[in-house]
Amino acid sequence: MKLLHIDASILGGNSVSRQLSAAAVERLRKTTPDLDMTYRDISATPLSHLTGEHLAAAHGATPETPAVREDIAASAAALDEFLAADIVVVGAPMYNFTIPSQLKAWIDRILVAGKTFKYSEKGVEGLAGNKRVIVTISRGGFYGADTPAAAGEHLETYLRWVFGFIGVKDLEIIAADGVQVGPDQREKALVGALAAAGALPAVSGQRAA
Numbered sequence: 001m002k003l004l005h006i007d008a009s010i011l012g013g014n015s016v017s018r019q020l021s022a023a024a025v026e027r028l029r030k031t032t033p034d035l036d037m038t039y040r041d042i043s044a045t046p047l048s049h050l051t052g053e054h055l056a057a058a059h060g061a062t063p064e065t066p067a068v069r070e071d072i073a074a075s076a077a078a079l080d081e082f083l084a085a086d087i088v089v090v091g092a093p094m095y096n097f098t099i100p101s102q103l104k105a106w107i108d109r110i111l112v113a114g115k116t117f118k119y120s121e122k123g124v125e126g127l128a129g130n131k132r133v134i135v136t137i138s139r140g141g142f143y144g145a146d147t148p149a150a151a152g153e154h155l156e157t158y159l160r161w162v163f164g165f166i167g168v169k170d171l172e173i174i175a176a177d178g179v180q181v182g183p184d185q186r187e188k189a190l191v192g193a194l195a196a197a198g199a200l201p202a203v204s205g206q207r208a209a
Contacts, residue, residue, distance in 0.1 A: 001032055004085035005039045008103040009093045009138075016176050020136035021091030023197035024174065028087060031202035038081055040106075047074060047105040069128060075109045082110045087132045090159075094139040098154040107162055116166040126167020133163050134172040134199065140180030172200075 005025050009015035023120045029035050053061075053068045054075075063069045082088065092099060099107075110116055135156075143153035156173060163171050174196045176189035 001034065001039070002036045002083075002085045003028060003032075003087040003089065004081050005037060005089045006106065007039075007041050007091040008043055008100045008104075008106075009091060010043045010100065011093070015091070015093065016138035016179050016186075016193075017091040017136050019092040019190065019191050020068070020138070020174055020176060020197055021089050023194050024042075024089050024134055024136055024200055027198050027200045028089070031200075032087075033041060038085070040078070040081065042102045042106050043100070046102045047071065047078060047109055049101070049105050050108050061189055078106060078109045079112060079115060082128075083115065085131060087134070090133070090135045092135050092137050092155060092159060093136065094143075094153075094155040099151045111162065113164065124165065126165060128163075129167030129169060131168060132172070133168045133198070134174065135163075136193070137173060137175040138179050139175065139177050142178050142181075175193075 003025065005021060007015075007018050007021055009017050025037065029037070036123045037043070048071050051068070053064060054072065057063045057068065062063055063072060091105075092103060113119065117124055117126050119125075137156055139153075139155065141149055143149050143156075156175070160171050160173075174193050176186075176193040179189050180186070
């Protein structure tokens, strides 16, 4: 069983999403025998954002610069890690109502036609439906459906769409909300989310797609 752990926060040890993703991984490590883990910190070692040269190379052109050739190799490695993983844990903070740009760059590397999805006469078919994906989210305010800020939530809604697009049917979300409201709310949110991470069910090799 292979687990891929992704962290996107720029806040290092002060990051709530990193604490939660680490707790989720630790829980899975304890409950899943022989778990093979790969860690990628896309804040410390970010992938570059897509350019025209990247897209041209994807369609068969030879990359013009060494930097792009190196980045294309890094892109292939990121995609291979994702394809090989049975479980993916992503630490995803909300920045200005959406995902960090570093996380978007990683997503651009794993949404690849013919690898994680395909088009057919029936529409789009996701090819990554055999993976378990857990996302640990931190948000500074409150963005639930019954809140005034609900329309500004472009983190969880986006990630649910992205992973659903590639076939992940039951995205698991662990969220700490209101972490910038004040110290008491931050502590309350963190304690609750850590408890949820610590209660994640064990995973068997026969997990349904």
